[in-house]
Amino acid sequence: MAGPAEQPMPDSELSTRVYAWSYRLLQNHHDALDATQEVILRSLRHPQPQVENKLAWLRRVTTNHCIDLLRRRRPFVPSESRSGEVSAPDARASKHELQAAIINGMNRLTEQQRSVLVAKVYDHETFAEIAQSMGLAISTVKTHYVRALATMRTFLQHHKEP
Amino acid sequence: MKCHDIDKLAADYLGNEMGTELVGEFERHLEECATCRKLISELRATLKKLSQLPTVIEFPGRVADGSKTRMNRASWRTSLLKAAAVLAFGICLGRLSAPQASVGPPAQPHTTASSERGGQLPIHPKWIELADKLPHIGASLSANLLMTAKSHGL
Numbered sequence: 001m002a003g004p005a006e007q008p009m010p011d012s013e014l015s016t017r018v019y020a021w022s023y024r025l026l027q028n029h030h031d032a033l034d035a036t037q038e039v040i041l042r043s044l045r046h047p048q049p050q051v052e053n054k055l056a057w058l059r060r061v062t063t064n065h066c067i068d069l070l071r072r073r074r075p076f077v078p079s080e081s082r083s084g085e086v087s088a089p090d091a092r093a094s095k096h097e098l099q100a101a102i103i104n105g106m107n108r109l110t111e112q113q114r115s116v117l118v119a120k121v122y123d124h125e126t127f128a129e130i131a132q133s134m135g136l137a138i139s140t141v142k143t144h145y146v147r148a149l150a151t152m153r154t155f156l157q158h159h160k161e162p
Numbered sequence: 163m164k165c166h167d168i169d170k171l172a173a174d175y176l177g178n179e180m181g182t183e184l185v186g187e188f189e190r191h192l193e194e195c196a197t198c199r200k201l202i203s204e205l206r207a208t209l210k211k212l213s214q215l216p217t218v219i220e221f222p223g224r225v226a227d228g229s230k231t232r233m234n235r236a237s238w239r240t241s242l243l244k245a246a247a248v249l250a251f252g253i254c255l256g257r258l259s260a261p262q263a264s265v266g267p268p269a270q271p272h273t274t275a276s277s278e279r280g281g282q283l284p285i286h287p288k289w290i291e292l293a294d295k296l297p298h299i300g301a302s303l304s305a306n307l308l309m310t311a312k313s314h315g316l
Contacts, residue, residue: 024217098214120177121212127179142173146205149176153208 015040017055017123018062024122025066025106027099035065056133059123060115063106067114070103098159105155113148116141163191168198176205 018039022032039062043054052060106114115134119125127145131138168191174180175188192199 020217024215027216095214095216098211102212102215117212121209122217127173127177142177145173145177146169149205149208152212153204156208156211157204159211 011040014054014058018058021059021062021118021122022066024118025063025103026069031069035062035069039065052135053133056115056119056130056135059118060111063114063118064111067103067107071107094159098156101155101159102152105152108151108155109148110144112136113144113151116144117148117152120145163187165191165195165198167191168195168202172202172205175202176209 015036019032019036022035022039023029026032026035039058042061042065043058106117109117112134116130119130119133120127125133127138127141130136131141134141136144168188171180171184171188175185180188192202
């Protein structure tokens, strides 16, 4: 929970963020909604550790939950986009391959590397913000970031851009 | 700038958090060193691919909204009160409409039903059936609502 000095993020905003992370990883509206419910309920049941703030805790729990879901659900076949866009079969297959490669790569990252990567790449937070929210030194966050990218590179290097 | 500086500064460069003057030096080294150039270019391509996963800008609704759905007890209570009010209205309507036989469709009158109800205004048997069932339906729904409320610790 955010300390008294911090501006706590409203619950609705937190839910939005959780849904966005879930959707990024699951690429499915209904699964993302389920994951959001699960994570928010978990956040009500369990107090998060003091070292990281609520947002960082939710990001870590959400990412882990989604990765667990996908790990259990192999072979990984994501559904179509929620927006209902009709994409060409090749483009769709390429997107699915990319998604599978990203999930497989994230599976190999440590929890902290994964959290840093999601915060930086998808939430566009600065290293200082990530460090503060996770209770880590900025240099540690940077190290996690580069190592996470290096691991992801091995999973994504064969993926051709559509 | 040396290769080990590139390793140290790669996060700042790739994360777009490097000052302009350092970017110049960094990129000058990349022009000169094929190994560093390859590494940074691969990491940059990785970042680009990571960014290609589609995302949503808007939260689709209030289904999983912690402040407005099942996680919020106040909201639950309001919903329960509203449901109870609707049920109470239904039950009252059921009880009032059955004996008085004042409500009925303007369609075909049913003689059997009207004679059973004391020869008052004609009522279609479906209305009587529905009116008789209303209190039971209401009771069953109320029990379900209470159980749900209890399971959420209300």
